[in-house]
Amino acid sequence: MTNEDLVEKVIIPICAAFAGAIVGAILAxxxxxxxxxxxxxxxILQVLMMYRNVGANELDFINALNTVDIVYHDNKLVRELLHTFFQQTMPDLFSTKQHIETFYKMLYQMAIDCGYDKLSLHEIRDSYSPELLDIHYPNRMPQKQPSAS
Incomplete structure (x- = not known):
């Protein structure tokens, strides 16, 4: 076996296999x-959607909000809406109830980012919220009648 045969039949296939394995591992x-x-x-979107009508009364809800920054790090609009929501929940702005609409808009943008592009803002605002929930969550987010969008 000559040097050319050795290169052609042994070294090149071994290098190709090694390079293919490395590229495959990186892509995987x-x-x-x-x-x-x-x-x-x-x-995170699922947790926030589950508790969207009760607000910050659930630890899961609070934990989900606190992880939005890191998990949605690549979505500037979601992060801006999150921090606007945080500002609007401060005592001096809370009574304006602006935080509710900001929260719905944030959920909508999160849904779009997750690929739920057929979910409308109207559907996000509209949740099942029987009055019986007031027994379990006396301070829950006030419910607005969904507006047509």
Whole structure:
């Protein structure tokens, strides 16, 4: 076997296999990270949607809000709406109830980011909220009648 045969039949296939394995592993790692981030985004959105009519009475709700910055780090609009919401829940602005609409808009943008592009802002505002919830959550977010959008 000559040097050319050795290079052609042994070294090149070994290098190609090694390079293919490295590229495949890198692509798989990036894909897995992207899927994990998307799963985390959907989990946060799901928690916030579940408790959207009760507000900050649930620890899961508070924890989900506190993780939006890191999980939605790549969505500037969601993060801006989050911090606007935080400002509007301060005592001097809370009574204006602006935070409710800001919260719904944030949920809408989060839903779009997660791929739920058929979900409307109207559907986000409209939640099942029986009056019986007042027994469990006396300070829950006031419910507005959904407006047509």
């Amino acid at each position: 790692f990036k894909y897995q990270n992207k899927m994990e981030l998307n799963r985390e985004k959907r989990q």
